[in-house]
Amino acid sequence: MITPPEPFQHLLEGSRQTFFIYSVSARRVLYVSAAYEQLFPGARRDAVDADLPTLLSYLPPDDQAYARECFADLAAGQLHDDLLLRLQPRPDRPQRWLAVQAHQALAADGQVLLTGTVQDVTVEQEYLRNADKYMAKKNTTLEILSHDLAGPFNMLRQLADFLEEKTQVLHDPQVQKMIEVMQNTCRDSVNLIRDFVDGEFMDSANVDMKRTRVDLATALSQVMDTYQKGEHLVAKSFSFRTSHPAVYVEIDNNKFLQVINNLLSNAIKFTGEGGRIAVGLEQHADHVLVTVADDGIGIPERMHPVLFDRFTKARRPGLRGEKTTGLGMHLIHTLVRLHEGTIWFESAENRGTTFFIKVPTAPGGGS
Incomplete structure (x- = not known):
């Protein structure tokens, strides 16, 4: 095993990070710093080459293949980018996350x-993953509540319209003014709810992309579980199916789940x-395919060519009067393209x- 030059030896040996030099040509480790023995208790620096197969076996099978491919x-x-790997030496031990940074060099x-x-x-990683989980749950809950809260306001507005029609014969300005207040309050309340939810989506879309390796099957399952628990609030049923129990893909988890949330929001509307x-x-083999399907009223054929346009002319209110900015589908298209993906529809x-x-x-x- 080689010894680092004197000026760097104290830096490398005193760091909590494990530094390494691996010879691809000779297939052996030329140097590993002292932190290696703290990172892997029971391992010894002078036996690192013999340890490598054992260390690889600590990775879940999916991560073993991923690590081999990346190296x-x-x-x-x-x-x-940084390589994130899960490590679980035994089922009775908690899972750990390792970040590996490596570069090719020529001796x-x-x-x-x-x-x-x-x-x-x-x-x-545990902090970030919990944050992602609760961010997705928050966005999903907001979508459900926005539709649930908008429903009564739209119903009250319809009742106010009915009252307006029935009371016109009275020619009472005070009654008409009260009905107008009811109509405006209901309309403004619905718009306020949707503006808040749409603002959350737009704020998320403007944040820089940060792609990580995500189990999309688990992420989507968690989102759909929240929608399924809220079925009684929106009077719809939700289902989820996946071809594999775990499906790994490198995405910006928050942005991608916002795309799914917004497609589901449109489906509800x-x-x-x-x-x-x-x-x-x-x-x-080299991509994943996500589908979001509904049995609703469909999209008129005249709107198909312009659906993803910015400020599209395909804007239309939802079945319960929900408004639309026209930006939603354009942002969805933009976020999918940022993931080097494609989006299309049949309707x-x-x-x-x-x-x-x-x-x-x-x-x-790229697709």
Whole structure:
């Protein structure tokens, strides 16, 4: 094992990060810092090459294949963002997260090297994943509540319209003024609710992309579980199916789930009481396909060509009078394109609508 130059030895040996140099040519570790033995209790620096197969077995099978693929790319000179790996030596031990940074280098003698660091980031990852989970739950709950709260206001507005018609014969300005206040209050309340939810979506869309490796099957299952618990509030039924129990894809989790939430919100708007809304997930060799389908009123054919346009002319109120800004579908399209994906739909009036989202499993594998 090589010894670092004197000026760097104290820095490398005193760091909590594990520094390493691996020879791709010789298939052995040339250097690993002292933190290696704290990162993997029971491991010894002088036996690191013998430890490697055991350490790899600590990774879940999905992560083993992912790690091999990423290190093969690095060895070939392809750049990667930080590599996040789950580590679970035994089922009775808590899962840990490791962040690996590595770069290809060429030694003076011509050896191809991988140099980098390994760090335990379990605390940070658990925090971020909990934040993502509750952010998705918050956005989903807002969508459900916005439709639930808008319903009574729209009903009251319809009653006010009926009263206006029936009381016109009275020619009483005070009565007409009271009815007008009722109408305006109901309309403004519905608009306020939708403006708040739409503002959350637009704020999320304007944040820089941060792609990480996500189990999309689990993420979508959690979102749909919240919708299923709120079925009685929106008088619709929700279902979810996935081709595999775990489907890994590199996405910005918050932005992608906002896309799904907004498609579900539109499905709720244009699906009558007792309607069905279904989300599907299929894993393919180099991409995933997400579908959001409803059996609602469908999209008129004249609106198909302009649906994703900015400030599209395809704007129309929902079945309960919900307003639309016209920006929603444009932002959905933009966010899907930022993931190097494509979105399209199939729809016919009174026969429902299905949206399809195709996204590569990793950046650079564009559809």
